[in-house]
Amino acid sequence: MKKKLVNNPDDVVEEMLAGVVAAEPDRYKKLKDQNVLVRADAPVDKVALVSGGGSGHEPTHGGYVGPGMLDAAVAGDVFTSPTPDAVYEAIKAVDSGNGVFLVIKNYTGDVMNFEMAEDMAEADGIETAHVVVNDDVAVEDSTYTSGRRGVAGTIFVHKIAGALAAQGASLQEVKEIAEKVVANVRTKGMALYPCRVPAADESTFSLEENEMELGIGIHGEPGTERTEVKSADEIVNNLVTDVIEDLPFSANDEVAVIVNGMGGTPLMELYIANRKVNEILGAKNIDIYKTFVGEYMTSLEMAGLSVTLLKLDDELKELLDAPTAVDLLK
Amino acid sequence: MKKKLVNNPDDVVEEMLAGVVAAEPDRYKKLKDQNVLVRADAPVDKVALVSGGGSGHEPTHGGYVGPGMLDAAVAGDVFTSPTPDAVYEAIKAVDSGNGVFLVIKNYTGDVMNFEMAEDMAEADGIETAHVVVNDDVAVEDSTYTSGRRGVAGTIFVHKIAGALAAQGASLQEVKEIAEKVVANVRTKGMALYPCRVPAADESTFSLEENEMELGIGIHGEPGTERTEVKSADEIVNNLVTDVIEDLPFSANDEVAVIVNGMGGTPLMELYIANRKVNEILGAKNIDIYKTFVGEYMTSLEMAGLSVTLLKLDDELKELLDAPTAVDLLK
Amino acid sequence: MNKTEEVFNKIADKIIDNKQYLTKLDSAIGDGDHGINMARGFSEVKEEFESAEFDSNSAVVKKVAMTLISNVGGASGPLYGTAFLQASKVMEEDLSLKNAVKIGEAVIEGIKMRGKAEQGDKTMLDAIIPAVNALKEDYEAGVELEEALQDCLEAAEEGKESTIPLVAKKGRASYLGERSKGHQDPGATSSYMIIETIIKEII
């Protein structure tokens, strides 16, 4: 049982969204009766971007709503995909007649609920398209499985597809650039300590004082491998090596990096990790174009981190650098 | 014993700074032989701002280095004031002949080490001045004690004094505005779980599963009061009430708010807390001008939060809104 | 309150009573929310029943489907929602073994269409498919309704337990790969509970 700064565990998402809007009333409006945050000035005359999923990953998704990134973020219950109704209401709230693009992380629930929402929206004559993000290299990828999870690499999809949409691109063009990001982004994560869902009695896994989980996702689920705790350098080496080999990334590639904290990791430790990421990439002659170190896609108070690499070309670089009002991705 | 993403505990500060510079090489340079981060373009022709203190409070202090805020940040060992030499080197690196202003948090060690550095700098003919931040209402304030701790309110001093310095103000003017911020800023914090210093075997305090500490500082020290765990709303009520009564803040005051996570608190919980902060201030007719929710002044992986209020006037509002390159305080 | 409403009320109670148990099963190989999700949805079903009036059994089942879709979220929401929606479409007002088989087949088709899983993937289908197969065999062999339902219940229970040694291929448990072995699937467990409650109410 973990202590938490909450009131009634059933109200955490609603109370959180009330706190978000209270903090930045000029930036957000919340839809009545649905846990959806939309840009205060929505609908904007462009292709709209909607993302969402379970809560507990803050600043994902609400933190990425704003000019140059998302138009709406749909917040499900903690670690639970939102319902089709909620996604559908988000779509309606941001559609300006230019179509709505959905960024879906590859979880059975998210895919199904978002697709059902698309069916509902299309019945209303709203054009939609989507991308399914699946950057987690820890999970086996095959047509016989549900495939890989979408994790921190999703942030790059928000930024890059958001930037293209802001430039007035068509729904099809936004979809294509999003797919290009997905094709070029890879992540692997680990945890030293699990998190706990407010409404549940226990953590979804427990670890001994000398154990850690490698290949962890962002829903408090156990990882793919449990080992004894290693040094920061050894851990980073495991993550970065698996990420590099997967795409694969190779010498003279230019990459953007996210060293992402899982929620309970001191920033100090993320920087210690980044030092090693930098060293490994340097040794492999992989060029770092931009690095983000911080909490971008968390798992409540899980302690651990993930490393994401995105292979860049000129088009992706320009969109990554494009202006956005979202301070997290500047 | 807590698991940590570190290598040798003695190297955490150096490795962290290496990771910071690796992430943003265009923003920072690190002084050779000293754990000091300075603006890449230092010295800049203006009054320079130097802050610093023990490490373990990230993003404080390095995260506030940049145009519109600090010129240098001096990183001591974890929770340990830096030595006079380090501060002195920082002063020399950023002085452009316009004088150097030091932002010191009120801890015996910080005050002594920074003042010794000022003596050294003045012997070199560098003009210096300083402010001592002491915003923590949990601690009794009297001339017979070491007085109140400097905690998250320090961020407002960095922002506002930094903005005035960027506008070309004199050392004396920068000192005056910093003192004005200190006179108008108050904070109180609490913790659900302690942190652990990498080089130490144990946490500085331990809490039972139904206990929390109120009136906590940012150095893993025990708080002023231990109670059973309360709901988020009750906790926030305790913090905000003590902060309000101290200055006191009263109806029609305009304030800036920081809801600051201590390092291990999920962002979700900070927003849940902010909802209540907003509600309490609203009920008292205290006007919220701007709110910052996030991790600004942490204590490694301590779980808990602090609430800071700064009473604003037109001058402070303008400086709080002034441009800065530091994304954290935009 | 008609009979179908009564049955779903009982299902709701069963699921709500087993909220922690289902969540615990999901903690082992998923994200620890299956019981929470299902209980949220079925609490809402109970509430809907308080105000609504239904003119047919299939209207009740359709209402259950829509309520689950709008309130459960996760994977189980759309899956159970689609399952009951399909069931409501083929359901006749009078219960017969023949119609029960048809309903079962519609349910399986709905879940497969939505989730793209197969038997053996360690999902709710591993409880449902054997249960429906048992019904169908008994129907073809001319077995009486009550006995067929008994067989169906046994098949569902075996099916639920058959998930323990399986490696998950769909849903969150699939991320665990080999480590998903040795745990009973939470969705197969809630499916069994639903089938069990229906059958016990009918017999």
Place this chain on the structure above:
Amino acid sequence: MNKTEEVFNKIADKIIDNKQYLTKLDSAIGDGDHGINMARGFSEVKEEFESAEFDSNSAVVKKVAMTLISNVGGASGPLYGTAFLQASKVMEEDLSLKNAVKIGEAVIEGIKMRGKAEQGDKTMLDAIIPAVNALKEDYEAGVELEEALQDCLEAAEEGKESTIPLVAKKGRASYLGERSKGHQDPGATSSYMIIETIIKEII
């Protein structure tokens, strides 16, 4: 290595051996780093001694002072640094009880000037002031050096223990208010260890 170097080498060993103990004391009422800070500083002192040559005892003490100032940080760095710096200024090459009193007074003055604490504030001064007072009384009473040092040691030990019931008024422990009662001050403890080592080396 001259006698003063030897003494400080012993002090360094004592402090380094007690790193965890001093840290633990600081955990109870401070921030849990006193032993870490002091051990870092005295390890550096030992290293400095390896390369340096000194032409006087006071040069050794001055080096210790500067090394602590540059390497300890926290509150104890400037306080001990200033203390030893003041000591080095009044130290004579030949040890006498008279000079020992003078050194002690310089140390107290230095610490008070830097830290603005008084006796009874639950700091290192609570070990040092009684120790120096004992020396002074014995000197004024014409007691022999060795006996005076014994008295000094006892006074330092009592002084260290006298911090236990006190409410801290200076340093981090002061933030705890009444809760600082019942714990021995880490700085008074390290001061006692330093005094103890010096005296045992001389006697």
